[in-house]
Amino acid sequence: MPGAPPESPHDGETRSWVERAPLQLSGGVVDFARCRFVRHGGKVEPLSPREAEMLAFLADRANRTVPREDLLTHVWGHSDQSLSRAVDTAVSRLRRKLEADPSTPQMLFTEHGLGYRLLVDAPPEPSQAAKPPPARRLLRLTDRVADLTAGYVEHGDQRIALTAQERLLLEELLRVGGAALAGQAIARRLEMSGEGALRNAVFRLRAKLEVDPGEPRHLLSVPGGCYRLEARIDAPTTTRRAYLAALVSLTEYVGAVLGFPDCVVYVHEHDRLTQVAAFGPKRGPDGAVRVPLRQALGEGLVGLAAQQRDAVLCPDTASESRYLRDLEPARSELAVPVVADGHVVGVLDLEHPAPAAFTDAHRTALLTLTAVAAPAFSRLVGGSHV
């Protein structure tokens, strides 16, 4: 349908501004997630959701002149030319926020008769566009749905934008899973001027979320100046493939960030320990394992770590009879079990060509790391996943 807004921010050319990385401009940086422009040196200019959308649209066409009609269609959702003055006014207002001297712009230019151009020194990396859009995080309300990923409320065929602050307020309340939060604490977290400002924000947000803002069913006031959110969120379903990708990412962190040259992740399934991801000599394409080994619980140092539910540190495999030789010989090994809900769900195994390469400090640190990853492991092993 000509002139209609795109079905969803992901279907159109513009990604939802909520997911965007901060955008560097010559005078400062656009922090999309919090809907503001931070000048070099620190002064902060809040942006309206529309201003953020405009910047996102222009940034996707960085350094090119964008016709006014395109902005009208994609950001305002209209093709009615009588509204074109609205675009001009909005750009002027935005320019006053961005530019040190609006009369001599350095970032947002008007090409008379042609349109507008946003000058971006380093256009966004094209690799970001190749990723599939993230699943929508939807908050189910009585007669409408709040899309927290995209930043709007869908009510029938109406779409009401949420401000960044409103989205952050909902996330704060969601984080505590329905419990009450003190208004003072929320106001501080959201950098509001005080509880009065929060009250006003809640009032405005109720108008967007509730069937009857006077009798709220979701965004509730609790005696003592507290608030809570009564609403269900559809959590994203993570596929088995995504969990495996997460483990590949874990091996990359262990290898490229923590600097361990050879690490393998095992998953414990059906009494066997199977290699599923690797960094270093055992890494195959896409981070899977080149020649995956499977071993029984108790077999080798990895099996021992799983059986004991405690890390095993071997300073010299030459004198360790239990050592199971893999593709490449290694002189020292550290096997760290991954424990979830009292069960061993996997093992993180590191090897090194030199003896005594691993210390107790490594052991402790990696136990902390595997504790972060453990719940995801457990889903991979036995949880409800596709």
Next chain:
Amino acid sequence: MSDPSSTRSIAELTRRYIEACNERRIDDLDHYFRPEFVSHLRVGDVAGLDRFKAMLLHTYDAFPDVWWTPVETIEAPDRCTIRYYFEGTHLGHFMGVPPSHRRVHIDACEVMHIRDGWVLEIWNYADMLGMAAQLNADNPLALRG
């Protein structure tokens, strides 16, 4: 791009470090960090500026809109302590946790060892348990296991 000088104040160095991270200008860190510097995290040591940049890239992939906000800075002759938080939407894999799409807020503190305008070492005390809880919020785990 000016060379770092020993007359650059610790406060300015700290501000530029945070700005470079927020604005994704990680190569600017070459001007503030010695190549051999080490950052001690609770999950291990990040040894060398290259690995530190790899860590930042991992963070940007996991939280495309990540933003670090300093809360207070405490200076001593060759140390700077920054209490800060980082926030972002968990849209990519982070430390083995697949994207939850939640917005996370993590409190942290780090002590930087600075000499002659260069950062030599960092000790980081981020709230790992709080972070694990937020990242895994849709998939909670009994803490005691």
Next chain:
Amino acid sequence: MSHRNLLAVTLASICTLSSLSAGAQPNPPGFPTQPKFSKLMELYIDIFNAHEFDRFDEIFSEDYLLVSTAGTFQGRDNVAALMEGFVEAFPDLTYTFEEILVDGNNVVIRYSWSGTNTGSFMGMPPSNNEVSCTGLEIDRIADGRIVETQNFTDMHCLLTGITPPP
């Protein structure tokens, strides 16, 4: 000024400068590298290691606030109760201050603690593990007392420590 006095002054200033730019070596453990607040810091570690939490009035203000990754505690009595519970779980609880940094009325302490979990912690049976963890805190001082602490304790280390081995 005589030749000897000039030499003495020069040596003294060199010593001061070298202690400021002490290079990559960590500060020596224990205490305090700054003269300011040294008495308060000595009292702090002595009281904590002697487990004499009824002496909190000597180091904390009446409305002392502790904000930590383990929770928020307002008032000396609540913090004393917290520490009593901690000592019940770890009767040999010992703190070490690794480094102290001072800036105005703010003190940063990098510390570690250790103990054996031979007692019950929050209703959980003892693990008998020897536990050793690190932490950092920022203390705000006013009128010779600590008014507020922002503490970054290693909760994962603690929770792992109180988990009995399988």
